[in-house]
Each structure stands twice: as structure tokens, then as C-alpha cells.
Amino acid sequence: MTACKASKNARRNSISNLASRIKRINIQIKGILLLAESGEFVLAKKIPKFDYKRHIREVYKSIRRQFEFRARTREEFEAWQLAFRPKLREALGLTSMEEDLQGHIPKAERAYSTDLGDYIREKWYLWVEPTVPLPFWLLKPKECKGRLPLVLTSHGHNHPDLYVGITYSEHDEWSIREGERDIAVQAVREGYIVIAPTARGFGETIDETEKEKGAVSSCRSELKHCLLAGRTPIGERVWDISRLIDWATKRSDVDPTRIAITGNSGGGTTSLFSAACDERITVAVPSCYFCTFVGSIGTIFHCDCNYIPGILRLGEMYDVAGLIAPRPFCAIAGKHDEIFPIEHVYEAFRKLKHIYEIAGVPERCELYVGEGGHRYYKKGAWPFIRKWFNLQPT
Numbered sequence: 161m162t163a164c165k166a167s168k169n170a171r172r173n174s175i176s177n178l179a180s181r182i183k184r185i186n187i188q189i190k191g192i193l194l195l196a197e198s199g200e201f202v203l204a205k206k207i208p209k210f211d212y213k214r215h216i217r218e219v220y221k222s223i224r225r226q227f228e229f230r231a232r233t234r235e236e237f238e239a240w241q242l243a244f245r246p247k248l249r250e251a252l253g254l255t256s257m258e259e260d261l262q263g264h265i266p267k268a269e270r271a272y273s274t275d276l277g278d279y280i281r282e283k284w285y286l287w288v289e290p291t292v293p294l295p296f297w298l299l300k301p302k303e304c305k306g307r308l309p310l311v312l313t314s315h316g317h318n319h320p321d322l323y324v325g326i327t328y329s330e331h332d333e334w335s336i337r338e339g340e341r342d343i344a345v346q347a348v349r350e351g352y353i354v355i356a357p358t359a360r361g362f363g364e365t366i367d368e369t370e371k372e373k374g375a376v377s378s379c380r381s382e383l384k385h386c387l388l389a390g391r392t393p394i395g396e397r398v399w400d401i402s403r404l405i406d407w408a409t410k411r412s413d414v415d416p417t418r419i420a421i422t423g424n425s426g427g428g429t430t431s432l433f434s435a436a437c438d439e440r441i442t443v444a445v446p447s448c449y450f451c452t453f454v455g456s457i458g459t460i461f462h463c464d465c466n467y468i469p470g471i472l473r474l475g476e477m478y479d480v481a482g483l484i485a486p487r488p489f490c491a492i493a494g495k496h497d498e499i500f501p502i503e504h505v506y507e508a509f510r511k512l513k514h515i516y517e518i519a520g521v522p523e524r525c526e527l528y529v530g531e532g533g534h535r536y537y538k539k540g541a542w543p544f545i546r547k548w549f550n551l552q553p554t
């Protein structure tokens with residue numbers, strides 16, 4: 161074959177290849193147009209934009225809540241609680257903790273005691289797990305005869321000592337002055353025995369690595385590691401409250417029929433979930449927490465320790481609070497609380513009031529709205545607790 165003939169053949173092959181590529185592209189374009197015409201997709205007129213907030217609102221709306229309150233009689237209400245409470249405990253990781261820690265007997269150790277004039281403040285540790293010496297303060301009025309009601313004061317995202325009036329900064333002092341956060345001191349001056357526990361992830365229970373970075377808490381590590389172990393930070397805090405009640409109710413100076421729990425923000429979270437899970441708590445007063453999950457932690461940035469996997473598939477926050485009925489419940493809220501918005505508090509309260517109505521005790525469900533923001537309001541707590549402590553529980 162001459163060089164000229166070979167060159168002609170190569171050109172012919174190249175033209176033929178090009179023609180078949182054009183044919184393939186034509187077939188693909190025709191295919192795309194046919195698919196578009198058949199409705200499998202439409203040709204984009206502009207680039208689609210993802211709106212996360214809209215998406216998550218739709219996700220929340222589509223969820224079916226297994227224990228959404230639908231009871232119409234007291235009997236149905238009781239059956240609803242009996243079915244819901246074990247599922248909530250499971251979601252919190254409490255069932256797993258019970259299995260893992262079977263046979264563990266918590267030991268209490270008193271570290272030191274301080275006389276503060278009208279009351280005694282003691283520092284204690286309770287071994288709530290074989291590896292967890294949980295620090296707590298015990299406050300007791302000096303004038304004390306017989307058994308006294310017990311108040312547990314669970315704290316939020318602040319130093320655990322703030323509730324007993326110990327301050328380390330000007331901000332701490334402001335926090336007590338403007339936000340009435342010396343809640344344990346208020347309680348002992350009301351004449352009650354008080355336990356002010358450390359929330360895990362705070363104070364002496366903070367992870368060392370986080371402490372070195374100057375963090376107030378190690379909630380994020382706690383949440384991530386809890387998830388691996390089938391636990392939750394809220395579940396661990398509820399566990400600790402129950403172990404403290406086990407211990408306290410064996411004391412000769414505590415009245416086991418009158419136990420209240422109150423705390424602000426994260427302390428409100430612990431108060432609400434502890435009372436929902438542990439029926440020995442007779443009065444619950446969460447502050448600046450009671451709201452809807454969707455309207456607060458579901459749409460506004462909150463600390464990692466608030467989250468319970470799949471909680472919305474069980475119920476909304478008012479359903480969880482419904483597990484406290486018929487025991488007295490008062491939600492304290494701040495009119496200008498930006499992280500637990502008041503319109504969602506009202507919405508949640510309407511739903512909870514309905515549960516108390518079906519339970520036959522609407523007068524035991526109250527809402528106190530303070531004029532300020534995200535803080536404690538003692539006027540919402542102590543008159544309510546006093547009123548219901550004076551009655552024998554049903």
C-alpha cells in the first residue's frame with residue numbers, strides 16, 4: 161500500500177468514527193428529551209437551592225409520634241403512661257445502664273462540712289457507677305426537727321457551685337443577683353433539705369482534655385461517647401438523680417413522700433426528664449426549658465447534651481411532661497427567653513394542660529412567666545412547691 165492510500169484510509173476511518181460519535185450523541189439527546197417529555201425529570205430553568213430550615217421543618221412534620229397523647233379517659237391516660245415510660249427510659253439509655261450496672265451498690269462519702277449560720281453545707285460524693293464519684297452538696301437547715309421535704313436542684317450550663325452561692329467571677333455574682341441562680345440556698349432557706357448535684361460533664365466531672373482548653377463543660381464528648389455506648393447525657397443525669405434519691409430516702413431526716421426537683425435551663429431538662437422517669441419525685445418545677453422540642457432545640461442552636469436519638473418518634477416535650485401527671489408540675493418561663501421561645505412554651509403548655517385535665521387534676525399544672533429572659537424566677541418556684549408539699553401525695 162502506498163503512503164498516499166494509507167493516508168486516505170486513515171482520514172476515512174476518522175470521518176467514520178466522528179459520524180458514529182455524533183450519531184450516539186443524537187441518540188442520547190433524543191433519549192433525554194423523551195425522558196423529560198415522559199415526566200421522569202424536567203430541564204432545570206435555574207440551579208435548585210437547598211433550604212435546610214425548610215427541609216428540617218418538613219422532616220419534623222412528617223414524623224409520626226408513637227406516644228402522642230390521645231387518651232380520653234383517666235384509664236386510657238394511665239395505660240398511655242404505662243406504655244410510654246419504659247420506652248422513654250429505653251431511649252434515654254436508662255434500660256442499658258440498668259443492665260450494665262446490675263448489682264452495683266452506690267457508696268456515699270462525706271468530704272467536709274461548713275457551718276453557714278442558719279444552715280450547714282456539706283460536700284459529698286456518691287459512687288453512682290463504679291467509676292463515677294458524683295460530687296454533690298447537701299444543705300440542711302440548722303433548725304431541723306423530724307423529717308424534712310427534700311429538694312433536688314439540678315444545674316444547667318454553669319459551674320455546679322453557683323447554685324450553693326459559691327462564685328468565682330463577677331459574672332457568677334451577676335448570675336445570682338440578676339438571674340436568682342443560688343437555687344439551693346433559696347431552697348434551704350425555705351426550710352428543706354437540699355441536694356445540689358453536679359451534672360455530669362461539669363465541675364469535677366468534666367473531661368480533663370476539655371478542662372485544659374478552659375471549657376465550662378465536656379457535653380460534646382459526653383454525647384458522642386454516650387451514643388457509642390447506647391446512652392445519652394440526659395439519661396446519665398437522670399440516673400444520677402435516681403441514685404441520689406435512693407440514698408437520700410434512707411436518711412432519717414428526709415421525708416420520702418415529699419421530693420421536689422427544680423433547676424434552670426439544663427437543670428430544667430434534668431428536672432423534667434427525672435420527674436417523668438422517677439415517680440418518687442412528687443413536685444417538678446423546670447425553669448426555662450419546658451417548650452416544644454421542635455420550637456427550641458429542634459430549630460435553635462443548643463448544646464449537644466440536649467439530644468436524645470429519635471425522641472420525636474416517641475413524643476413531643478409536652479408528651480414527656482405528661483408522664484409527670486398527676487403529680488404537681490409548674491413550668492417557669494421567661495417572656496423574652498430567646499432559646500425557648502414563649503410562643504412555643506404557650507403551645508406546649510396548652511397541650512400539657514389537656515393531659516392534666518384528662519388525668520382529672522388540671523389545678524396541678526401551672527405556668528409561671530417571668531418578665532425577663534433565660535434565667536430562674538424564684539417567685540414561680542417556692543410558693544408552688546410549698547403549696548403542694550403541704551398536701552399528702554396521691
Ligand SMILES: [Zn+2]
Pocket residue numbers: 317377379380426463464465466
Ligand atoms: Zn451541654
